[in-house]
Amino acid sequence: xxxxxxxxxxxxxxxxxxxxxxxxxxxxxxxxxxxxxxxxxxxxxxxxxxxxxxxxxxxxxxxxxxxxxxxxxxxxxxxxxxxxxxxxxxxxxxxxxxxxxxxxxxxxxxxxxxxxxxxxxxxxxxxxxxxxxxxxxxxxxxxxxxxxxxxxxxxxxxxxxxxxxxxxxxxxxxxxxxxxxxxxxxxxxxxxxxxxxxxxxxxxxxxxxxxxxxxxxxxxxxxxxxxxxxxxxxxxxxxxxxxx
Amino acid sequence: xxxxxxxxxxxxxxxxxxxxxxxxxxxxxxxxxxxxxxxxxxxxxxxxxxxxxxxxxxxxxxxxxxxxxxxxxxxxxxxxxxxxxxxxxxxxxxxxxxxxxxxxxxxxxxxxxxxxxxxxxxxxxxxxxxxxxxxxxxxxxxxxxxxxxxxxxxxxxxxxxxxxxxxxxxxxxxxxxxxxxxxxxxxxxxxxxxxxxxxxxxxxxxxxxxxxxxxxxxxxxxxxxxxxxxxxxxxxxxxxxxxxxxxxxxxxxxxxxxxxxxxxxxxxxxxxxxxxxxxxxxxxxxxxxxxxxxxxxxxxxxxxxxxxxx
Numbered sequence: 001x002x003x004x005x006x007x008x009x010x011x012x013x014x015x016x017x018x019x020x021x022x023x024x025x026x027x028x029x030x031x032x033x034x035x036x037x038x039x040x041x042x043x044x045x046x047x048x049x050x051x052x053x054x055x056x057x058x059x060x061x062x063x064x065x066x067x068x069x070x071x072x073x074x075x076x077x078x079x080x081x082x083x084x085x086x087x088x089x090x091x092x093x094x095x096x097x098x099x100x101x102x103x104x105x106x107x108x109x110x111x112x113x114x115x116x117x118x119x120x121x122x123x124x125x126x127x128x129x130x131x132x133x134x135x136x137x138x139x140x141x142x143x144x145x146x147x148x149x150x151x152x153x154x155x156x157x158x159x160x161x162x163x164x165x166x167x168x169x170x171x172x173x174x175x176x177x178x179x180x181x182x183x184x185x186x187x188x189x190x191x192x193x194x195x196x197x198x199x200x201x202x203x204x205x206x207x208x209x210x211x212x213x214x215x216x217x218x219x220x221x222x223x224x225x226x227x228x229x230x231x232x233x234x235x236x237x238x239x240x241x242x243x244x
Numbered sequence: 245x246x247x248x249x250x251x252x253x254x255x256x257x258x259x260x261x262x263x264x265x266x267x268x269x270x271x272x273x274x275x276x277x278x279x280x281x282x283x284x285x286x287x288x289x290x291x292x293x294x295x296x297x298x299x300x301x302x303x304x305x306x307x308x309x310x311x312x313x314x315x316x317x318x319x320x321x322x323x324x325x326x327x328x329x330x331x332x333x334x335x336x337x338x339x340x341x342x343x344x345x346x347x348x349x350x351x352x353x354x355x356x357x358x359x360x361x362x363x364x365x366x367x368x369x370x371x372x373x374x375x376x377x378x379x380x381x382x383x384x385x386x387x388x389x390x391x392x393x394x395x396x397x398x399x400x401x402x403x404x405x406x407x408x409x410x411x412x413x414x415x416x417x418x419x420x421x422x423x424x425x426x427x428x429x430x431x432x433x434x435x436x437x438x439x440x441x442x443x444x445x446x447x448x449x450x451x452x453x454x455x456x457x458x459x460x461x462x463x464x465x466x467x468x469x470x471x472x473x474x475x476x477x478x479x480x481x482x483x484x485x486x487x488x489x490x491x492x493x494x495x496x497x498x499x500x501x502x503x504x505x506x507x508x509x510x511x512x513x514x515x516x517x518x519x520x521x522x523x524x525x526x527x528x529x530x531x532x533x534x535x536x537x538x539x540x541x542x543x544x545x546x547x548x549x550x551x552x553x554x
Contacts, residue, residue: 091495
């Protein structure tokens, strides 16, 4: 199966600082790639670069064509990006936010809202939501975007346990429907549950891509996070016994 | 929602009738004869009413645009210093040609555009830094204005202050031009309304939904500044309308710009018609500066709706 998006020797620089360099990877339909790494390593920046929202050097090809050759509106039919919604003061409601995401797609706002447990919040202004409710709204907005590629920046952040599980199940079901998904996660158990591939970005500018079952090993992750892995973090790692 | 639009339509009719009827002499528009009353109604009050409506609408539109452009609910048409530079231009004109009837408008128009060009230099910065640059520029223009007022001969001071607080009695711009500007500004706003809605989500999210944010911001800045320049040229600096009317209309009609912009264009116009009617009636035959009345009428209405909404 041909790759939806392909990266060759990609370097991301922000504010004059090179975050990481030399990343090569390819994402195919029905695959989940999880991005792991410490704070500030460049995980969110990688998603922004793939969404065409910041520039990156190297080659990024979407369906075999350079990402930069796409018109911004054309990209919205191919890529959906989910990130933290900044505070908004203008009274925009949850329903209006979802309708903006749905655009002309004709996707059903109400049933999508119901799947993320926010049907009762549709008339509420975004500014009055809790962080978790806002996150569920953003996940609903993403679900209304029927694009082949999804980019998610910490989708389980701020969610309670029930909705974290719900979110991970949703990612799995979307993968099974053939969606290509790249997501930044901090919870290793969640990463283990959904990842087909991993991208590990360290704080020294290195980036590594590979199959999850090969990269998910305790020594590598201990080095990556510069911290001993706790039982919570390692419970699902195959060689967990080695890091106790 | 439909009821609110019907109420707005009724308010238009009521304000227009009041604007025609009110003044030093109360005239029933339906019973005016062909003589002096007819002349007062249709040659004096009607053009002034239309000027007030267009200027108020333009200020409210500019306010709505600046609030979205800067991502700041406290933004208003004069926030980037355009009013200060226009006032400095008007007073400079008055200083050199005190006898001329149109010199303040011409000076204001030139001054406003000098202010806009100065702001444009900072338009590539993000909203917060552009706002900061605008506030600093506004302080600069205020200092220039204070200097000019200190140098202005005493006989020009009353005219200058009257203009600076809003003056619809000496508008030199043709009414059809102002009405045309109102229509064009509203159409431009409606064309951009979907992108403006997306910009409410923040620049990044708007871009992810296909908005060319850089281009939208440049267009908005130019449009809002040009509209402000026109309004200031027509009627001096009238505060409050551009700040509060967009918020008032959001409370009544929701946040989407396809509703907020037309409602603001109409609501701003109505507020200024009401304020001007009061300004030329309360101490007739003298007139109060209309800017004082916009605040006195608008603030209680806005605060009432704000409390009711909570």
